[in-house]
Amino acid sequence: MKLGVFVSQYSRENDTLSRLKAEKLGVILVQNGVYNAALKEDGKSSPILDKGTTVYALSEDLQTRGLSVDSVDSKVKVVDYDGLVDLIFNEYEKIIWL
Amino acid sequence: MSKLTIGCFSSLVGSMTTDFVVKLAEAARKKGHDVDIWLSGNGTMLSKKGQRSFKDYSSLEKTIKELVAGGINVTACEACAEARGYHKEDLIDGFGRKSMDWYLASCFSADRVLHIGGE
Amino acid sequence: MAIKKIAFVVDKLPYKTETSRLALTHAISSQTVEIHLEEDENITPVLAFVGEGVLNCIKDHKASDVYGITSLESHIKNALLTDIKVLICEEDVKRFGLTADSLIMDAEELGADITSELVPFDTIMEEMNTADHILYF
Numbered sequence: 370m371k372l373g374v375f376v377s378q379y380s381r382e383n384d385t386l387s388r389l390k391a392e393k394l395g396v397i398l399v400q401n402g403v404y405n406a407a408l409k410e411d412g413k414s415s416p417i418l419d420k421g422t423t424v425y426a427l428s429e430d431l432q433t434r435g436l437s438v439d440s441v442d443s444k445v446k447v448v449d450y451d452g453l454v455d456l457i458f459n460e461y462e463k464i465i466w467l
Numbered sequence: 468m469s470k471l472t473i474g475c476f477s478s479l480v481g482s483m484t485t486d487f488v489v490k491l492a493e494a495a496r497k498k499g500h501d502v503d504i505w506l507s508g509n510g511t512m513l514s515k516k517g518q519r520s521f522k523d524y525s526s527l528e529k530t531i532k533e534l535v536a537g538g539i540n541v542t543a544c545e546a547c548a549e550a551r552g553y554h555k556e557d558l559i560d561g562f563g564r565k566s567m568d569w570y571l572a573s574c575f576s577a578d579r580v581l582h583i584g585g586e
Numbered sequence: 587m588a589i590k591k592i593a594f595v596v597d598k599l600p601y602k603t604e605t606s607r608l609a610l611t612h613a614i615s616s617q618t619v620e621i622h623l624e625e626d627e628n629i630t631p632v633l634a635f636v637g638e639g640v641l642n643c644i645k646d647h648k649a650s651d652v653y654g655i656t657s658l659e660s661h662i663k664n665a666l667l668t669d670i671k672v673l674i675c676e677e678d679v680k681r682f683g684l685t686a687d688s689l690i691m692d693a694e695e696l697g698a699d700i701t702s703e704l705v706p707f708d709t710i711m712e713e714m715n716t717a718d719h720i721l722y723f
Contacts, residue, residue, distance in 0.1 A: 377484075385637060388707055400487065451494050451497075453491060457471065458579060464581050507608060567615035568617075568622060571619045
């Protein structure tokens with residue numbers, strides 16, 4: 370299964386996310402989830418970025434919150450709404466929203 | 468052309484999730500995809516006409532009416548709407564009101580489903 | 587015959603918000619989805635409770651007596667009555683110190699033929715894997 374997981378909340382630990390298994394798993398940070406892409410608590414990036422999955426963040430939601438694209442961790446690919454549509458149809462078969 | 472069904476259960480006022488849904492639907496439509504939006508729970512409020520626009524609150528009536536005119540299907544849960552005291556005559560023209568099984572049927576024919584639950 | 591499987595996965599707590607209730611009512615609405623589909627088409631729902639969502643399955647809800655509202659328990663029993671597969675994550679049940687005795691495992695009094703199943707998370711993951719779509723409540 371190719372599973373895209375939308376993460377809409379800022380939570381450095383995400384039990385659900387850590388349990389999901391798929392042959393291809395991607396994390397798409399939207400809404401408050403984008404803080405995971407840019408914030409470093411005590412100098413450390415969000416553990417969500419270290420799950421070994423591809424991580425995306427929505428540029429519009431970064432900008433809305435005063436987070437510049439430059440502040441985003443190098444592990445994260447920044448996409449816009451057009452990019453989200455392409456991810457949904459081209460990269461993943463199923464999508465869930467957390 | 469592929470079809471995206473989006474289920475939105477979050478409220479219009481007090482949440483930015485409906486804004487997300489509308490922007491995603493708009494982007495998908497521009498790329499030539501069919502889009503169904505199912506509004507349930509507090510999400511049904513997006514389908515109610517006559518909402519006054521304030522800058523402090525999400526105001527999507529104009530945008531979503533344009534999307535519907537452009538071919539997007541927006542259907543609200545009838546029971547969820549009635550429970551909130553708004554009736555068929557309150558529905559924005561061109562929008563649908565159906566029972567919950569409509570959503571499942573939309574999922575049946577969808578290539579992708581993004582279900583956004585409530586809080 | 588075109589049958590599509592939809593996995594309804596519930597990880598929210600009951601009552602404070604209507605999210606888990608809407609998961610149940612939407613899953614049960616699969617009973618009437620045929621009216622919108624072609625003759626040879628249908629949907630098979632699977633209902634799975636994971637994480638805090640397993641707490642929906644604690645039995646003896648008194649929501650009807652206290653608040654005059656349909657209980658989640660009655661919806662879960664109706665799901666069993668309509669032959670919807672109900673899965674409860676056993677790791678989470680154990681984590682919360684619960685056992686099958688304290689959970690809604692059957693709807694015998696309604697005449698349901700099937701029971702809830704306590705299963706490992708991996709089994710639920712496999713249901714998600716084989717589903718056509720996942721609705722995560």
